[in-house]
Amino acid sequence: MRRKIVAGNWKMNTTVSEGVELAKAVLEKSNEVPAEVGLVIAPPFTHLCPVAGVVGGTRIGLSAQNCADHTKGAYTGEVSVDMLKSAGCGYTILGHSERRQYYGETDEKLVEKVKLALEAGLEVILCVGENLEQREAGKHFEVVTAQIENVLFAFSAEDMKKVIVAYEPVWAIGTGKTATAEQAEEIHACIRRVLAGKFGKAVAEETTILYGGSCKPSNAKELFAEEDIDGGLIGGAALKADDFIAIAKSFEC
Numbered sequence: 001m002r003r004k005i006v007a008g009n010w011k012m013n014t015t016v017s018e019g020v021e022l023a024k025a026v027l028e029k030s031n032e033v034p035a036e037v038g039l040v041i042a043p044p045f046t047h048l049c050p051v052a053g054v055v056g057g058t059r060i061g062l063s064a065q066n067c068a069d070h071t072k073g074a075y076t077g078e079v080s081v082d083m084l085k086s087a088g089c090g091y092t093i094l095g096h097s098e099r100r101q102y103y104g105e106t107d108e109k110l111v112e113k114v115k116l117a118l119e120a121g122l123e124v125i126l127c128v129g130e131n132l133e134q135r136e137a138g139k140h141f142e143v144v145t146a147q148i149e150n151v152l153f154a155f156s157a158e159d160m161k162k163v164i165v166a167y168e169p170v171w172a173i174g175t176g177k178t179a180t181a182e183q184a185e186e187i188h189a190c191i192r193r194v195l196a197g198k199f200g201k202a203v204a205e206e207t208t209i210l211y212g213g214s215c216k217p218s219n220a221k222e223l224f225a226e227e228d229i230d231g232g233l234i235g236g237a238a239l240k241a242d243d244f245i246a247i248a249k250s251f252e253c
């Protein structure tokens with residue numbers, strides 16, 4: 001049985017003290033969520049240590065939102081995988097569309113980052129997804145398949161045990177425009193087929209694939225009921241503990 005996960009991507013929101021309060025509120029309500037649902041929060045870098053003080057040793061996993069593509073040295077402003085690990089992270093998000101779009105993150109760079117993260121013992125939440133133009137041109141399957149091939153095909157079936165994929169159509173992120181459960185499911189199933197072609201059916205069946213993009217309490221149930229949707233990467237709604245927990249309670253289990 002593959003893992004069900006609901007992960008909160010806080011993006012560049014909250015001050016340190018607000019973030020600590022949010023983490024406390026999520027922790028407090030986490031017992032309402034069935035034990036088999038994994039909970040992960042991804043605060044900004046500055047919050048990781050104090051938030052680790054709140055969620056360390058609990059069921060809530062701690063994730064970064066990005067990592068450097070080098071191990072250490074003269075890379076001003078960057079944060080390495082060892083730093084993340086030592087701050088208490090168990091995960092890092094990589095390849096978020098906002099990083100691809102605004103900070104020039106390429107698939108080539110992502111191969112490097114995924115490699116470093118896995119070597120450091122972090123699990124990776126790798127984001128893929130097409131933009132509006134690509135969707136309107138009917139290229140969504142092609143774009144997502146290429147992102148998966150370009151990044152994940154550099155890794156082994158063993159490595160895949162530590163990789164979670166998040167399908168986030170760019171046109172649905174922060175726009176209030178959610179992909180329908182059907183639109184999301186057909187891409188999730190496609191991602192699983194692509195993974196099966198490279199790593200074998202067993203690995204593909206074990207890989208957790210999350211949906212992200214305006215996922216909220218009102219639509220999570222329908223999305224999570226789909227066969228290949230194993231949870232969500234939640235942006236805006238993760239900034240309210242009640243909404244985040246309500247989403248995590250949306251699985252039929």
Ligand code: PGA
Nearest residue numbers: 173174213214234235236
């Ligand atoms: P959203 O963001 O839920 O605010 O659309 C999702 C994400 O970008 O991870």
